[in-house]
Amino acid sequence: MHTVAVVMTREGRLHASEGDTPVSGDTGEPMVAMASTEATAEVAAKDPSPIAPEGKELVWGGGAFIVLFVVMRVYLFPRVRKGMEARYNKIRGSHESATALRSSARADVASYEGQLIGVRSEAKTIIDAARQTLEAERTAAVAKVNAAIAADRTNAIAANEAARVAAVGDVRDAVAAVSAHAAELASGHRPDASKVQGIVDSLIAGGAR
Amino acid sequence: MFALEFPPINELIRWRDLFTSFNKISIIACLAAFGSMLLFFLASRKDPLVAPTGSRNLAERSVEFIERDIVMQTMGKDGIGWTPFLLSLFLFIYFCNLPGIIPILQMPATARMAIPLFLALVVWVIYNAVGFRHNGFKYIGAMVWPKSVPVGMRPLVGAIEFLSNIVLRPFSLAVRLFANMLAGHMLLVTFAFLSNAMFTAQTKQMFLRPMGVLPLFMLIFLTAFEVLVGFLQAYIFTILTAVFINSARHIEH
Numbered sequence: 294m295h296t297v298a299v300v301m302t303r304e305g306r307l308h309a310s311e312g313d314t315p316v317s318g319d320t321g322e323p324m325v326a327m328a329s330t331e332a333t334a335e336v337a338a339k340d341p342s343p344i345a346p347e348g349k350e351l352v353w354g355g356g357a358f359i360v361l362f363v364v365m366r367v368y369l370f371p372r373v374r375k376g377m378e379a380r381y382n383k384i385r386g387s388h389e390s391a392t393a394l395r396s397s398a399r400a401d402v403a404s405y406e407g408q409l410i411g412v413r414s415e416a417k418t419i420i421d422a423a424r425q426t427l428e429a430e431r432t433a434a435v436a437k438v439n440a441a442i443a444a445d446r447t448n449a450i451a452a453n454e455a456a457r458v459a460a461v462g463d464v465r466d467a468v469a470a471v472s473a474h475a476a477e478l479a480s481g482h483r484p485d486a487s488k489v490q491g492i493v494d495s496l497i498a499g500g501a502r
Numbered sequence: 503m504f505a506l507e508f509p510p511i512n513e514l515i516r517w518r519d520l521f522t523s524f525n526k527i528s529i530i531a532c533l534a535a536f537g538s539m540l541l542f543f544l545a546s547r548k549d550p551l552v553a554p555t556g557s558r559n560l561a562e563r564s565v566e567f568i569e570r571d572i573v574m575q576t577m578g579k580d581g582i583g584w585t586p587f588l589l590s591l592f593l594f595i596y597f598c599n600l601p602g603i604i605p606i607l608q609m610p611a612t613a614r615m616a617i618p619l620f621l622a623l624v625v626w627v628i629y630n631a632v633g634f635r636h637n638g639f640k641y642i643g644a645m646v647w648p649k650s651v652p653v654g655m656r657p658l659v660g661a662i663e664f665l666s667n668i669v670l671r672p673f674s675l676a677v678r679l680f681a682n683m684l685a686g687h688m689l690l691v692t693f694a695f696l697s698n699a700m701f702t703a704q705t706k707q708m709f710l711r712p713m714g715v716l717p718l719f720m721l722i723f724l725t726a727f728e729v730l731v732g733f734l735q736a737y738i739f740t741i742l743t744a745v746f747i748n749s750a751r752h753i754e755h
Contacts, residue, residue: 350527354611354617355617358531361534373542373562
């Protein structure tokens with residue numbers, strides 16, 4: 294049968310041991326037995342309490358804390374805190390200047406956009422004026438060209454009419470001459486030129502109709 | 503044969519003197535104070551106008567933590583002047599707690615009663631002094647005869663308040679820190695011993711040695727847990743100090 298024995302020794306140690314020592318109550322299960330000696334209580338009484346504070350630890354621990362507190366309070370903490378404040382102020386200042394810069398930039402953008410609107414308006418005015426000028430010049434040029442064309446056409450018509458009249462005159466003279474010569478050949482005497490001319494004119498006038 | 507020999511508690515928490523009246527606890531306390539001062543000294547040497555890094559970042563984080571999460575939460579803007587004291591208290595306790603999980607040191611200085619007791623007594627003296635300074639003898643009067651409770655209840659509440667302010671607060675402050683750190687330390691020691699005993703057991707039972715990983719895993723988990731406990735206990739001690747000082751200033755509340 295297996296047994297595990299936990300024994301407190303004279304020095305106050307807990308001692309566990311495992312073996313085949315038979316013990317009472319033969320149930321087949323391992324048994325745990327604890328034993329203590331009278332001497333254990335005596336040893337425990339001699340040992341200081343584990344809870345009791347030791348004077349030297351109190352002095353060293355307390356002294357270390359007091360030194361830490363004084364050095365922190367007087368020297369180290371103010372330096373670190375001052376540095377933190379300086380950085381916070383710097384960040385705050387940078388933030389404020391960035392805000393001011395942003396406002397200034399926004400004002401500049403607004404001013405630029407205002408100027409841009411003015412320039413665009415001015416450009417539009419100039420373009421409109423130029424367009425009107427160009428339109429007027431174009432109209433004038435077209436009128437001038439049209440007038441020139443009309444004059445040329447009138448001249449051409451006149452020249453054409455003059456040429457027609459000249460051609461008709463030449464034809465009349467030629468017809469009158471031929472007619473007079475034919476009548477002279479037929480009758481033997483030369484007809485009156487003015488009469489021949491009158492007949493030819495009336496014939497031409499009748500043909501023109 | 504499987505033997506587990508667990509040393510007496512005094513062997514685990516009492517340390518021999520390295521030289522006259524200077525033992526491991528004294529070393530840890532001095533290192534905690536020196537470490538805190540070194541951190542702030544290194545921080546104070548760095549250019550404060552650039553973005554903080556390293557020691558400066560750590561120092562500023564701790565200052566902001568004390569100011570924002572302790573002073574402003576408990577005392578308001580009026581309590582900003584207490585930041586250096588509360589900061590020193592927090593750093594000292596935290597750096598005293600931390601060696602519990604640092605190899606070689608492996609002992610939180612606050613797992614001994616001396617340091618928690620000293621700090622609790624300092625806090626007790628300070629908050630009572632603040633109470634007398636702000637309220638004069640009304641401090642005691644308002645404590646034993648609180649006007650904000652019905653007349654019939656005043657003797658009972660007054661007695662409780664007096665007992666709480668004068669006796670229980672420093673006691674509970676000291677014992678809370680000490681007991682938590684001692685319990686954590688004992689847990690780590692227990693699982694370390696158990697794990698070691700199981701790995702080195704002279705036994706015919708083959709399963710016993712591999713099972714030693716279970717207390718080892720527990721030891722690793724508890725070590726990580728002690729990081730949290732160390733911070734939490736420092737925070738609780740510091741915030742309770744701030745609460746006690748503030749309640750002493752405004753005794754009518």
